[in-house]
Amino acid sequence: MSLNKNFSSDGKLFTIQIKGKFDFNLVQAFRSAYSEIGDKTPKVIIDLRETDYMDSSALGMLLNMKKSLGDSVSSIQIANCRPQIKKILQISRFDKKFDID
Amino acid sequence: MFYFFIRHYLELYLHILVVDDQALNCTLLKFMLEQESHTVFCVSNGKEAVEQFTDINPDIVLLDVMMPIMDGFEAAPLIKKQVSDVYLPIIFITALDDQRSLTRCLEVGGDDFISKPFDKIILSAKIKAHSRTRELSQKSFEQKKLLEFHQNEVQREHEIVEHIFKNALIEHLNVPDIIDYHLSPASMFNGDLFLVSPSPIGGLYIMLGDFTGHGLAAAIGALPTSKIFYSMAHKGLTVGEIATELNNMLADLLPGHMFCAASILELNKTGRSVNAWLGGLPDGYILDEIGQVKRELESQHMALGILESYEFEDNIVHFEVENTDRILVFTDGIIEASDTNDDFFGEERVLEIMSGSKQAKIGDVVNAVKDFSGDIEQQDDLSLALIHCKATPLPDDEPRSFSQIPMTFTVKLKHEQLKASDPVVQFVDLVCSIEGASEHRSNLFLLLSEAYNNALDHGILGLNSQGKDTEEGFYEYYEQRAEALSQLNSGSLDFTAFYQPDNQTVLFTIEDSGDGFCTTHRHHADNKTHSHGRGLGLMEEIATSISYNDIGNKININYCLNERATNT
Numbered sequence: 001m002s003l004n005k006n007f008s009s010d011g012k013l014f015t016i017q018i019k020g021k022f023d024f025n026l027v028q029a030f031r032s033a034y035s036e037i038g039d040k041t042p043k044v045i046i047d048l049r050e051t052d053y054m055d056s057s058a059l060g061m062l063l064n065m066k067k068s069l070g071d072s073v074s075s076i077q078i079a080n081c082r083p084q085i086k087k088i089l090q091i092s093r094f095d096k097k098f099d100i101d
Numbered sequence: 102m103f104y105f106f107i108r109h110y111l112e113l114y115l116h117i118l119v120v121d122d123q124a125l126n127c128t129l130l131k132f133m134l135e136q137e138s139h140t141v142f143c144v145s146n147g148k149e150a151v152e153q154f155t156d157i158n159p160d161i162v163l164l165d166v167m168m169p170i171m172d173g174f175e176a177a178p179l180i181k182k183q184v185s186d187v188y189l190p191i192i193f194i195t196a197l198d199d200q201r202s203l204t205r206c207l208e209v210g211g212d213d214f215i216s217k218p219f220d221k222i223i224l225s226a227k228i229k230a231h232s233r234t235r236e237l238s239q240k241s242f243e244q245k246k247l248l249e250f251h252q253n254e255v256q257r258e259h260e261i262v263e264h265i266f267k268n269a270l271i272e273h274l275n276v277p278d279i280i281d282y283h284l285s286p287a288s289m290f291n292g293d294l295f296l297v298s299p300s301p302i303g304g305l306y307i308m309l310g311d312f313t314g315h316g317l318a319a320a321i322g323a324l325p326t327s328k329i330f331y332s333m334a335h336k337g338l339t340v341g342e343i344a345t346e347l348n349n350m351l352a353d354l355l356p357g358h359m360f361c362a363a364s365i366l367e368l369n370k371t372g373r374s375v376n377a378w379l380g381g382l383p384d385g386y387i388l389d390e391i392g393q394v395k396r397e398l399e400s401q402h403m404a405l406g407i408l409e410s411y412e413f414e415d416n417i418v419h420f421e422v423e424n425t426d427r428i429l430v431f432t433d434g435i436i437e438a439s440d441t442n443d444d445f446f447g448e449e450r451v452l453e454i455m456s457g458s459k460q461a462k463i464g465d466v467v468n469a470v471k472d473f474s475g476d477i478e479q480q481d482d483l484s485l486a487l488i489h490c491k492a493t494p495l496p497d498d499e500p501r502s503f504s505q506i507p508m509t510f511t512v513k514l515k516h517e518q519l520k521a522s523d524p525v526v527q528f529v530d531l532v533c534s535i536e537g538a539s540e541h542r543s544n545l546f547l548l549l550s551e552a553y554n555n556a557l558d559h560g561i562l563g564l565n566s567q568g569k570d571t572e573e574g575f576y577e578y579y580e581q582r583a584e585a586l587s588q589l590n591s592g593s594l595d596f597t598a599f600y601q602p603d604n605q606t607v608l609f610t611i612e613d614s615g616d617g618f619c620t621t622h623r624h625h626a627d628n629k630t631h632s633h634g635r636g637l638g639l640m641e642e643i644a645t646s647i648s649y650n651d652i653g654n655k656i657n658i659n660y661c662l663n664e665r666a667t668n669t
C-alpha cells in the first residue's frame with residue numbers, strides 16, 4: 001500500500017498513483033497529496049493501475065477530494081483501472097461524477 | 102595441425118622428389134641437392150611418382166618429360182590433383198627446346214624448367230625460388246585455416262547470440278493495424294530496439310530505444326532492457342517507473358560511454374490518452390488523420406543509463422489524442438542518413454512523406470531513405486515506428502479451473518488482534534489459496550473489507566456514521582475510530598469461509614461480539630452523494646447473496662467463483 005504523487009514536466013498534470021490497497025488507511029496521505037495542488041488549475045489523474053483493492057472508504061475519499069478541489073483543477077480523471085476496480089466505480093455510479101477512462 | 106605447418110616451412114631443407122628413368126640423371130640431381138642438405142627421393146617413372154606421392158610428401162617435384170609407363174605430361178596433372186591447398190612446384194627436367202613441348206609442359210601444370218645438362222647454380226636458384234613461393238603459399242594456407250577457424254567460431258557464437266536475442270526481444274504480439282514499424286540494423290545485430298507489450302489493464306506499452314554505436318556491442322544492452330520492459334509492462338506499471346528501472350539497470354551495466362536514448366509510451370486502452378517518458382531520441386510527432394503535425398514530442402530527459410538513480414527524473418508527458426491520430430517515432434539513423442553530398446535526410450523529408458498522402462506508411466519513408474542514400478553503405482541502425490492511436494481491448498480471459506475439495510477457514514480475533522492488525526488482506530489471501538478464487542481478489546476484498554469494518558466500527562467500537570457526510574465529518578470519523586480502537590479492551594470477531602466445490606461458492610460469515618444493529622435501519626445503498634452508506638449497496642451488487650442474523654451481529658455472504666469477476 002502506497003501513494004505517489006507527481007507533477008508532469010509542464011505542471012499541467014498532477015498524478016496521484018495508488019498502489020496495492022486503497023482504503024481508509026490512506027485517508028491522511030490522500031488528503032495531503034491533493035492539498036498541494038497549487039493554483040495552476042492542473043488536470044488531476046488518479047492512476048489506479050496498481051490498485052488491487054478498493055472499498056467504500058476510498059469512494060468517500062474520492063468524493064471528498066472532488067468537493068474540496070472544486071474549480072481549482074480543470075478536471076479529475078480516474079485512470080487505468082483494473083476491470084474489477086472499474087466495476088466498483090461503475091456500480092457506485094462514479095462515472096457520472098468523474099471521468100473514468 | 103598448425104604446429105605441423107609451422108615446423109615445416111621454417112625448415113630450410115626440403116623433401117625433393119626426382120622422377121627420371123635415367124639413373125644417371127637421378128644420381129646427379131641427388132648428389133647436387135644433397136650437397137645443399139635437401140632430402141632426395143628418386144623414382145623412375147610417372148606412375149611411381151603418382152603412387153608414392155602421398156608417402157613421400159615432397160616439397161618440390163623434378164619431373165622428366167619422356168619416361169616409360171607414364172610420361173611427365175601425364176603424371177604432372179595427376180600429381181597436382183593430389184595437392185590442393187598449398188602450392189607444389191613441379192619443375193620439368195628437359196632437354197627439349199622446341200616451343201610446342203615447353204608450352205605443353207606449362208599446360209599440364211608445370212611451373213618451371215631445368216634443362217640438361219644441369220647447372221648447379223641455376224638448379225639451386227630455382228629450388229630456392231620455388232621453395233620460397235611454396236613457403237608463402239603454406240603461410241597463407243595456414244592463415245586461411247586460422248581465419249576459417251575463427252570465422253566459424255565467430256559465426257557459431259553469433260548464431261547462439263542471435264538465437265538468444267530473437268527469443269529475448271520478440272514477444273508474439275501481433276497488432277499490425279496499430280503498429281507499423283521498420284528496423285534495419287547496420288550490421289548483424291541491432292543497437293536499436295523496438296518493444297511492444299500489452300498492458301494487463303488494456304492498452305499497449307511501446308518502447309523505441311537506440312544504444313550508442315551499433316553492432317553486437319550496442320545490441321548487448323537490449324537483452325536486459327527487453328526483459329525488464331516486458332516484465333514491468335506485464336505488471337501494468339507506469340512509463341516513469343519503467344524508465345527508472347531501466348535507467349538504474351543500464352547505469353550499472355553499461356560502460357561509461359554507452360547509453361540508450363529511448364522513448365517509452367503507454368497508449369491506454371481507449372487509444373485516446375498517451376503517457377510518455379522521452380529521453381534523448383529525436384523529436385517524435387503526433388500526426389493527424391492527413392499526416393499534419395499536431396504536436397511535437399520533444400525529448401525531456403537524458404538518455405537511459407547516464408544518470409545515477411538519485412539524479413534520474415521520471416517525469417512524463419501526458420496528452421490526449423484522437424483515434425485517427427498517429428504517433429511517429431524514429432532514431433537518428435533515419436534523419437542522419439546521408440547522400441553522396443553528405444547532406445542529411447532530415448526530419449523535414451520524413452514529415453513531408455507522412456503528410457504527402459493519407460495512406461503514407463513507414464515503408465514509404467524507408468524507401469525514400471534508401472533512394473536518398475543510394476549506394477552509400479548504411480552507417481547506423483535505422484528504426485522508425487508509426488503507432489495508430491486505436492483502442493486495444495483486453496487480452497482474452499484464460500480458461501479457469503476450480504478446486505474440487507471442500508474447505509473451511511476460520512479466524513478468531515480477540516480485541517488485542519483487532520487493535521493491532523488490519524487483517525482483511527490476510528483473509529483475502531487465505532481465500533485466494535482456493536484454486537479459482539484468485540481472479541476475484543478485488544471483489545473479495547471489497548466484500549470482506551466492508552463486512553469487517555462494519556462489524557468492527559459499529560458492532561464492536563459502537564461508532565456512528567452520522568456526520569460522515571461532510572468532509573470534516575469524514576476525517577473526524579476516522580480519527581474517532583483510531584481513538585476508539587486504541588482504547589479497545591474487550592470484544593472479538595470471528596471470520597469463516599466455507600468453500601463448496603459442487604457450486605463453486607464460498608460462504609463467508611463475519612460475526613462480532615456487539616449487540617447487533619436493527620436491520621431496518623440499514624444504510625441507503627444507492628446513495629450517490631453521501632460519503633458513507635455506499636458500502637452495503639456495493640456488497641449487494643457484487644455478492645451472490647447477503648443475509649444477516651436476527652440481531653444483526655452476523656453477516657452471511659455468498660460469492661460464486663464461477664462467474665467472471667467483472668460481470669455486472
